[in-house]
Amino acid sequence: xxxxxxxxxxxxxxxxxxxxxIVDINELILGVVNSVDLVLWPIALDFKYHHIxxxxxxxxxxxxxxxxxxxxxxAEMAKLMRQKSQVILAFGACACFGGTPGLANLRSKEDxxxxxxxxxxxxxxxxxxxxxxxxxxxxxxxxxxEMFESVHSLDHVIDVDYYLPGCPPPPYLVLKxxxxxxxxxxxxxxxxxxxxxALCDTCPRNASKPNxxxxxxxxxxxxxEADPTKCFLSQGIICMGPAxxxxxxxxxxxxxxxxRGCFGHIELVADSGAKFLSGLASMIDAEDEAGxxxxxxxxxxxxGYLYRFSLPISIMNQxxxxxxxxxxxx
Amino acid sequence: MKEKEPKIVCFxxxxxxxxxxxxxxxxxxxxxxxxxxxxxKIDPVHILTAxxxxxxxVLILGCPEGDCHYQDGNIxxxxxxxxxxxxxxxxxxxxxxxxxxxxxDPEGKTMPQLIKEMTDTVRKLGPxxxxxxxxxxxxxxxx
Numbered sequence: 504x505x506x507x508x509x510x511x512x513x514x515x516x517x518x519x520x521x522x523x524x525i526v527d528i529n530e531l532i533l534g535v536v537n538s539v540d541l542v543l544w545p546i547a548l549d550f551k552y553h554h555i556x557x558x559x560x561x562x563x564x565x566x567x568x569x570x571x572x573x574x575x576x577x578a579e580m581a582k583l584m585r586q587k588s589q590v591i592l593a594f595g596a597c598a599c600f601g602g603t604p605g606l607a608n609l610r611s612k613e614d615x616x617x618x619x620x621x622x623x624x625x626x627x628x629x630x631x632x633x634x635x636x637x638x639x640x641x642x643x644x645x646x647x648x649e650m651f652e653s654v655h656s657l658d659h660v661i662d663v664d665y666y667l668p669g670c671p672p673p674p675y676l677v678l679k680x681x682x683x684x685x686x687x688x689x690x691x692x693x694x695x696x697x698x699x700x701a702l703c704d705t706c707p708r709n710a711s712k713p714n715x716x717x718x719x720x721x722x723x724x725x726x727x728e729a730d731p732t733k734c735f736l737s738q739g740i741i742c743m744g745p746a747x748x749x750x751x752x753x754x755x756x757x758x759x760x761x762x763r764g765c766f767g768h769i770e771l772v773a774d775s776g777a778k779f780l781s782g783l784a785s786m787i788d789a790e791d792e793a794g795x796x797x798x799x800x801x802x803x804x805x806x807g808y809l810y811r812f813s814l815p816i817s818i819m820n821q822x823x824x825x826x827x828x829x830x831x832x833x
Numbered sequence: 834m835k836e837k838e839p840k841i842v843c844f845x846x847x848x849x850x851x852x853x854x855x856x857x858x859x860x861x862x863x864x865x866x867x868x869x870x871x872x873x874k875i876d877p878v879h880i881l882t883a884x885x886x887x888x889x890x891v892l893i894l895g896c897p898e899g900d901c902h903y904q905d906g907n908i909x910x911x912x913x914x915x916x917x918x919x920x921x922x923x924x925x926x927x928x929x930x931x932x933x934x935x936x937x938d939p940e941g942k943t944m945p946q947l948i949k950e951m952t953d954t955v956r957k958l959g960p961x962x963x964x965x966x967x968x969x970x971x972x973x974x975x976x
Contacts, residue, residue, distance in 0.1 A: 773878060774877075777877035777920075780913065780916050781877050781878075781913055783916065784913040784916050785909055787912050789912070795911065795915050799919065802919060805916075805923065806923045809920065818882055819924050
């Protein structure tokens with residue numbers, strides 16, 4: 504037996520990018536693997552869930568969970584991890600805020616099923632086959648997890664100790680978080696293991712930002728040749744920097760792409776989308792109401808801009824969460 | 834069954850609305866009234882929170898154009914509200930449920946009437962779609 508700290512890595516509703524970023528620590532991952540005892544990592548190692556079920560409560564020192572919670576299987580696994588782990592780290596934008604899949608919350612579950620299994624032009628389904636939670640085949644009962652009404656962030660299902668945002672979190676922050684865990688230097692519970700500043704504060708283009716940004720026309724990034732040295736907002740291109748936590752290493756900005764907000768809200772902000780909207784409004788320079796309406800219409804896909812990663816934790820969407828009552832069978 | 838009376842939340846700037854009378858006097862005549870200093874202080878967060886907590890409509894009373902005590906707070910409010918309409922639409926909340934009215938009434942006598950007009954507009958729209966507050970309560974009760 505080893506006395507190394509046990510670490511489990513689990514994915515829920517995830518694309519695999521968060522696991523990839525762990526691999527992207529490259530050779531340094533060998534040091535991490537040597538200092539901990541990995542007990543679960545479905546994407547990379549062949550441990551089984553029942554191994555975890557047999558463990559004592561709190562036996563895992565650190566449980567790293569990426570992905571959002573959308574179905575009963577996700578919720579069940581998240582709860583098992585909580586029970587067996589001393590510390591739970593919500594890893595990546597989906598676990599922290601619900602992530603991009605959270606935009607599905609603008610549609611009902613019924614709408615989504617209807618589209619995916621019946622109405623989408625690529626679907627041929629004359630018998631109207633639709634997945635059920637239980638199906639009998641050859642006298643045997645097959646089961647599938649139940650899809651919830653909406654997408655949830657991890658902390659709406661279980662108690663979360665730390666958050667590491669990003670889509671995915673950059674490898675240097677992953678290493679920093681794991682090092683802090685190994686060296687017992689983690690900050691207060693509930694903290695985000697990233698910068699406490701807004702992206703604008705650390706943006707290399709900050710100096711080019713005029714004192715008062717005056718937007719007379721909103722343009723999309725693919726419609727213009729953006730000046731790679733100037734603040735995006737000053738060019739009329741929507742950039743979520745003012746309302747987004749820094750720590751990403753400005754990876755998008757550096758390739759001339761505006762911030763999309765994957766690091767989520769800054770400390771004490773309840774709804775980063777609403778806050779950004781407020782900031783954007785103050786930058787708009789319109790002569791009259793008609794001009795204002797015109798600029799407002801130029802914002803294509805408002806919800807996609809404001810809540811690309813955070814709809815499930817937004818003020819209006821929180822309401823749907825309770826109706827799901829994911830926590831009810833606790 | 835009697836139709837539920839729409840709930841209107843009213844924010845009003847104290848510089849133009851009812852500053853000659855006491856707050857208690859206005860509050861006695863209005864439900865869900867929130868006096869503020871400058872409509873420029875109203876953040877989309879406040880409006881969304883009102884809708885989230887079950888408001889059927891939100892009425893914001895600001896100072897006349899060019900008369901803001903802080904220069905352009907009312908214009909800032911208008912900009913925010915115009916952008917916010919796009920967000921409300923995604924939640925199935927009609928534009929008519931959020932209104933900014935710029936004007937002045939030092940005694941606040943017209944405020945009940947303005948709220949009544951808003952109530953009538955909202956009543957015509959019917960119950961708010963996507964409002965799960967009532968459904969949620971019944972669901973919890975049957976549990």
